[in-house]
Amino acid sequence: VVAGRRDVRRFDPDRTLPEATLRQILTLAILAPSGYNLQPWRFLIVRSNKNLQKLRRCAFGQPQLADAAVAIIVLAYQNPHLTHLDALIAMRRAEVGMTDSDTGEFRARASRTLDKLADRRTWALRWTLLATGTLLLAAQSMGVSSLLVDNFDEEATRAGFGIPDDHSIGGFVALGFAIEEDPFAGRFGLDEVCYEEHFGQPWAPGEP
């Protein structure tokens, strides 16, 4: 699945994505892990023609967005510890069977850690992009092609889709069926992108 995935160059504008397939892709995506299981990802699903065109304008005209069956604005919510801790703990009690004292300790630890984070925006983006990686592979495993759009006007997107300040925009995922995909463009060798024990020190392969 990993090796077979390519970015989409051109979507088939006439094919729609069955609702059940979209649900399955998202159901897999949210199985990704997250800190304290706080699940900071939010997915804003865009598929009306009008809004796909609007989203395309937010992405400086990126053509694939207009022909995608569905686009998802991936959002990273920075304050789940303020709003979702009760629901999370109720779910955790049901799934794991926590005791009252475990519950109290979990609540205190999660709140304290999130409150003390130097950069909660990055924290939320971290887990959200991790889930987005899962989403792209889940789509691929179901025969659905994708593209992650990384260049967009943040302010225009916020204004156009009503996104509040405590949600960062991780990117736009376009989903659909490809007429044309990008060719494999190669990858740098592991020696180029890996270090060992200290930054700048080459990875010295040990015994296999």
Added chain:
Amino acid sequence: VVAGRRDVRRFDPDRTLPEATLRQILTLAILAPSGYNLQPWRFLIVRSNKNLQKLRRCAFGQPQLADAAVAIIVLAYQNPHLTHLDALIAMRRAEVGMTDSDTGEFRARASRTLDKLADRRTWALRWTLLATGTLLLAAQSMGVSSLLVDNFDEEATRAGFGIPDDHSIGGFVALGFAIEEDPFAGRFGLDEVCYEEHFGQPWAPGEP
């Protein structure tokens, strides 16, 4: 693979990770896509006892880091367009067979886009965390357990491992073989984390 993965609570301290397995995991991780294929991820592999202990201290004592077979400091490099564009284009010519004029256009477009990005740190983190998602699933598919550590002292990590300012720290991945894994703690329903067409508007499932 997605549904079967759990965070590690306790690693087997006596089992090492074969070098070939680590290579295969990283080889799959770097097949992740990236903007202009600039591959901003860097992986700093830590496995000496001394450095695993140091990394554990950087992560406020997170116990799994000491017993992991390997830990990877995941880095997001913000300036690949300044240093890697020539190598990238050479690779692209070999893989895809670009013409001279395609090459010139690609170079100009990639440089311009990266130069103009409002937030290149987020850009680099986006693709790096996406690849980290692939890495965790690649490990899982090979029977290797993992944990992504999201709470660490950034300055101590930079100082301790010589990480320069143009590389952001995406997180620490601990890899190894689990003695104990976290139980599944549940997930919010899709209705809780999905919106449709506009932020706050519930996802109204269409025809299946």
